[in-house]
Amino acid sequence: MARDAGLEELLKEQLGNRPGLSEKAMFGGWGFLLNGNLLCAAREDGMLARLGKGNDDWALKLPGIIPMISRGRHMQGWVRAGAEAYGDDALRGRLLDAALAYVDTLPTK
Template identity: 60%
Template structure:
């Protein structure tokens, strides 16, 4: 998998200004961490977004969003948004806002 500089820039614009935000290269793309917790990741195939178990139903109703699985392992509470969703500014922002809201409920990692 390759990185997508354009998508990374969009995510930076959406998340810019958050305190506690860092990035790390992982999963073949760029991942954003909030207070030490994995928040989302961007690759050339779209975004993986952490919404939390039980918080992803609304997102899975969207046509271009599906449950995330890695190496055939289901990742409850995570979704993968395709490039069409990533290109929709409102939907992408809604996903990222929901991810931030969930991750902020977790205790900060040291």
């Protein structure tokens, strides 16, 4: 799967220079980690956001956002946002804020 450089730049810009933020190639795309925990990712097929189990219902009700499916399995607490969703600055920000709030509760790896 090819990377989406445009989405990567949008995420880098919005996440800024937070302490504990790192990046690396993963999932056929580019992953963003906070204190060693995966936060979100940019892939050719959309943006992945880690909202946490039970925290994704609100996002799944929005157009352009679907559950993340990995190897045929629904990944609870993860969503995939298509271009129409992640292209909306406010919605992308809301997804990132929710992901940051959740991942910030996880122990550092």
